[in-house]
Amino acid sequence: MAISLKLNGQTHEVDAEPGTPLLWVIRDELKLTGTKFGCGVASCGACTVHLDGEPVRSCQTYVEDAEGAEITTIEGLNSKAAQAVQAAWVELDVVQCGYCQSGQIMSAVGLLTGNPKPTVEEIDDYMNGNACRCATYQRIRAAIQRASDMMEA
Amino acid sequence: MTLNTSRRGFLKTAAAAAAVLYVGARPDGALAAGSAPAQLNPFVKIDADGTVTAIVKHFEKGQGPATGLSTLIAEELGVSMEDIQYEFAPSDPSRYANLAFGQFQGTGGSTAMANSFMQYRQAGAAAREMLIKAAAEAWGADTSALTIEDGIIKGAGHAAPIADFVGAAAQMEAPAEPRLKDPSEFRLIGNASVKRKDSPPKTNGTAKYAMDLHLPNQMVAVIIRSPRMGGLAAGFDDADAKEVKGYIRAAVLPNKAGVAVYAENTWAAFQAREAIAVDWDFSGAETRSSDQVRDELLAAVNSAPEYNVNGADQTATAALIDGADKVVEQTFYFPLLAHAPMEPLTCTIEADEDGGVTLHDGAQIPTGPHFAMAEIFQLPMEKIRINTMFAGGSFGRRATPTADYQVEAALAFALTDRTRPVKLVWSREDDITGGYYRPAVAHKVRVGLDADGNITGWDHRVAAQSIMKGTAFEPMIVHNGVDHSSVEGTADSPYRIPGQFVGLTDVAKATTVLWWRSVGHTHTAYVMETMMDEAARAAGRDPVEFRLALLEGGGKDQQRLAGVLKLAAEKGSWGNAPEGRSQGIAVHKSFGSYVAEVVEISGNAEDGVQVEKVTCAVDCGLAVNPDVVKAQMEGGIGYGIGHVMRNEITLTEGVVDQFNFPDYEPLRIGDINAIEVHIVPSAEAPSGVGEPGTPPSAPALANAIAVSGPRVTELPMINSGVSFA
Numbered sequence: 001m002a003i004s005l006k007l008n009g010q011t012h013e014v015d016a017e018p019g020t021p022l023l024w025v026i027r028d029e030l031k032l033t034g035t036k037f038g039c040g041v042a043s044c045g046a047c048t049v050h051l052d053g054e055p056v057r058s059c060q061t062y063v064e065d066a067e068g069a070e071i072t073t074i075e076g077l078n079s080k081a082a083q084a085v086q087a088a089w090v091e092l093d094v095v096q097c098g099y100c101q102s103g104q105i106m107s108a109v110g111l112l113t114g115n116p117k118p119t120v121e122e123i124d125d126y127m128n129g130n131a132c133r134c135a136t137y138q139r140i141r142a143a144i145q146r147a148s149d150m151m152e153a
Numbered sequence: 154m155t156l157n158t159s160r161r162g163f164l165k166t167a168a169a170a171a172a173v174l175y176v177g178a179r180p181d182g183a184l185a186a187g188s189a190p191a192q193l194n195p196f197v198k199i200d201a202d203g204t205v206t207a208i209v210k211h212f213e214k215g216q217g218p219a220t221g222l223s224t225l226i227a228e229e230l231g232v233s234m235e236d237i238q239y240e241f242a243p244s245d246p247s248r249y250a251n252l253a254f255g256q257f258q259g260t261g262g263s264t265a266m267a268n269s270f271m272q273y274r275q276a277g278a279a280a281r282e283m284l285i286k287a288a289a290e291a292w293g294a295d296t297s298a299l300t301i302e303d304g305i306i307k308g309a310g311h312a313a314p315i316a317d318f319v320g321a322a323a324q325m326e327a328p329a330e331p332r333l334k335d336p337s338e339f340r341l342i343g344n345a346s347v348k349r350k351d352s353p354p355k356t357n358g359t360a361k362y363a364m365d366l367h368l369p370n371q372m373v374a375v376i377i378r379s380p381r382m383g384g385l386a387a388g389f390d391d392a393d394a395k396e397v398k399g400y401i402r403a404a405v406l407p408n409k410a411g412v413a414v415y416a417e418n419t420w421a422a423f424q425a426r427e428a429i430a431v432d433w434d435f436s437g438a439e440t441r442s443s444d445q446v447r448d449e450l451l452a453a454v455n456s457a458p459e460y461n462v463n464g465a466d467q468t469a470t471a472a473l474i475d476g477a478d479k480v481v482e483q484t485f486y487f488p489l490l491a492h493a494p495m496e497p498l499t500c501t502i503e504a505d506e507d508g509g510v511t512l513h514d515g516a517q518i519p520t521g522p523h524f525a526m527a528e529i530f531q532l533p534m535e536k537i538r539i540n541t542m543f544a545g546g547s548f549g550r551r552a553t554p555t556a557d558y559q560v561e562a563a564l565a566f567a568l569t570d571r572t573r574p575v576k577l578v579w580s581r582e583d584d585i586t587g588g589y590y591r592p593a594v595a596h597k598v599r600v601g602l603d604a605d606g607n608i609t610g611w612d613h614r615v616a617a618q619s620i621m622k623g624t625a626f627e628p629m630i631v632h633n634g635v636d637h638s639s640v641e642g643t644a645d646s647p648y649r650i651p652g653q654f655v656g657l658t659d660v661a662k663a664t665t666v667l668w669w670r671s672v673g674h675t676h677t678a679y680v681m682e683t684m685m686d687e688a689a690r691a692a693g694r695d696p697v698e699f700r701l702a703l704l705e706g707g708g709k710d711q712q713r714l715a716g717v718l719k720l721a722a723e724k725g726s727w728g729n730a731p732e733g734r735s736q737g738i739a740v741h742k743s744f745g746s747y748v749a750e751v752v753e754i755s756g757n758a759e760d761g762v763q764v765e766k767v768t769c770a771v772d773c774g775l776a777v778n779p780d781v782v783k784a785q786m787e788g789g790i791g792y793g794i795g796h797v798m799r800n801e802i803t804l805t806e807g808v809v810d811q812f813n814f815p816d817y818e819p820l821r822i823g824d825i826n827a828i829e830v831h832i833v834p835s836a837e838a839p840s841g842v843g844e845p846g847t848p849p850s851a852p853a854l855a856n857a858i859a860v861s862g863p864r865v866t867e868l869p870m871i872n873s874g875v876s877f878a
């Protein structure tokens with residue numbers, strides 16, 4: 001079926017079966033590969049995108065349910081929080097293999113957009129669903145704190 | 154458009170086309186240079202416009218070689234880190250072999266920096282000398298008056314970018330022995346402020362992994378594999394799959410190991426796979442359960458060992474222990490473990506116009522799939538090309554001696570008319586159930602102590618599933634029947650243990666096994682370091698002092714191990730845990746590097762343990778990129794601790810019980826509250842960092858838990874009465 005998606009500020013007409021995860025439409029149809037496939041069961045967070053500004057797992061979001069929403073992927077980030085998060089990520093060299101980091105960043109931006117000054121406990125709670133097999137967690141935590149400081153400055 | 158036919162214009166164009174300087178080595182190892190890469194393996198390329206590119210022979214799975222090898226070139230050549238690019242080398246073992254692997258091009262054993270350190274520095278230094286010589290000739294200056302800094306050649310009243318001399322330098326012979334910088338001259342090597350080259354693309358979503366490849370007209374293939382090792386596909390029914398939009402067809406693989414399902418896109422392939430019923434022939438398949446394997450391993454460590462690992466007299470050791478004042482004895486069991494890299498396995502194969510094929514892959518040991526594909530497609534080696542892309546983690550999994558997933562892709566591609574590229578995609582379930590696990594292992598150790606608490610004898614039995622036997626690595630690693638990867642870190646530990654006997658028994662595998670971040674050290678360090686703790690406790694001595702006593706009077710090996718042990722103890726406030734906290738310590742040498750870690754926990758085994766802080770000291774020789782070293786220690790610690798806390802792969806009648814992250818729960822952000830890494834300053838040659846952070850982490854945690862809780866000898870810890878906060 002034809003579905004109209006608003007993604008990163010642009011409208012895309014896609015042909016997808018109902019029940020298709022938004023993840024695969026973004027990756028295979030729209031060829032935006034910054035959003036990653038990690039587990040397919042909402043257990044790792046690598047596929048995190050924003051739906052109307054809220055982080056969701058795109059592997060568990062049906063494409064038809066995203067119709068009408070503003071979808072943002074890592075490629076379309078541009079908010080103040082996003083700029084701070086991405087700058088902090090580079091400043092602290094958070095990444096190793098990097099495969100989970102789009103999802104980590106999408107979650108971190110979601111956190112700081114709603115809570116610009118999170119405590120360590122709030123960071124750990126919010127980021128709990130984003131797995132990093134390289135275990136870059138220490139730097140993720142530090143980069144979120146750094147981004148929080150940058151947003152305040 | 155104006156056609157420029159003047160001779161001057163022609164010459165200018167020809168010069169520009171030729172003006173690329175490659176510097177590398179000939180197959181015999183001698184430095185070589187030229188304007189084309191044909192006769193040498195280039196490590197650095199300098200284009201006519203002065204663009205410097207490091208050609209990285211190791212794949213980047215996050216461990217940092219893209220940054221590290223670029224640093225070596227930039228340092229010796231005299232350019233900034235911002236002005237050097239990198240690309241991954243093509244697959245050609247005659248040119249890019251890992252010096253530690255013999256005839257294989259590949260990454261593993263934490264060797265990337267160790268085996269590249271001199272090669273890449275020499276290439277950078279040779280390029281520097283050639284460019285300076287070209288400038289000196291042009292300026293009529295003495296080469297000794299000229300230097301290159303930030304890509305500018307200067308001295309003798311001149312200054313010009315290196316681009317101006319690329320053409321002239323490309324005509325020169327490479328110097329046989331270029332002068333390498335003295336460490337006192339280093340500006341980039343050892344500089345903690347050097348940034349990772351791959352941070353920006355991995356932070357904005359533009360980094361391309363093999364999973365991200367979309368070739369025009371590609372098909373996606375997924376495989377239905379036998380649920381039991383050794384099962385064979387006898388046929389399938391895909392009637393229901395034909396209802397899935399985008400499904401193309403399915404076919405039994407030529408080796409019968411599975412059924413390839415082809416579709417227009419990934420989701421259609423996954424959906425179609427669910428709808429296909431495969432008829433399996435399990436007559437030759439594995440039927441054992443992991444409990445039986447465990448029993449076999451435990452029986453083996455309680456029997457006479459198959460192999461004497463270190464040539465010691467077992468009877469004499471037994472007598473030393475039997476006659477001791479005290480005996481400490483423990484039996485250990487380690488389960489199968491999956492690697493579970495974040496990017497599920499994937500690769501793509503396409504046909505080339507000349508009849509060859511190209512594999513696009515996050516290739517860890519490209520030589521493996523290179524040979525396998527040449528065999529499958531009956532093509533000469535030079536018609537097989539491998540495009541190495543970023544790898545989303547590996548921990549060893551992307552390097553199998555059988556080239557398992559690349560062979561699947563090749564077989565799936567070979568079954569088509571080869572007009573469409575085939576992208577093989579594994580799901581997470583494929584990954585968790587797909588074999589190639591850290592082998593299950595058992596140990597039994599008896600240690601004798603005299604009245605003063607000194608070790609009198611150490612009887613150490615290991616029973617393992619051999620990783621190396623039957624692989625191309627066997628001649629290098631298996632000697633007199635002993636697979637060294639099963640026992641590394643025991644008899645060859647720097648500890649000067651009196652009366653140490655190590656025996657090994659191989660136990661048959663119930664599934665495929667593979668090296669896993671730090672290989673044998675994943676279990677040997679756990680056993681050595683928890684036994685050290687047990688022995689120290691039985692002797693009534695401080696665990697740090699007890700270990701140091703076994704290193705006293707030794708050589709450099711012992712001094713370096715003692716060095717990190719003391720540094721970790723000092724930085725981790727050993728012996729001064731805050732109220733309500735316990736500390737454990739462990740130290741281990743692996744891959745040429747020495748790492749000690751203090752783990753500090755709160756809570757307890759019954760109510761929940763929380764890892765509060767890990768303090769790490771590492772001696773990896775000269776730390777080329779100190780921040781990458783720290784990152785690898787942080788990651789290695791997390792990898793070690795996460796798995797011993799709660800991960801295992803089990804089999805029920807040959808079928809893997811776990812499927813995905815919900816039942817193979819990864820380490821999460823809140824599991825470790827803080828990690829602090831200290832690097833020992835060193836002028837020694839660089840050694841590994843990708844793996845050595847892992848081995849001491851698990852025993853240090855176990856030792857902290859044992860202060861007021863159980864001594865965990867059966868892993869994972871959640872199976873031994875330890876809960877985590």
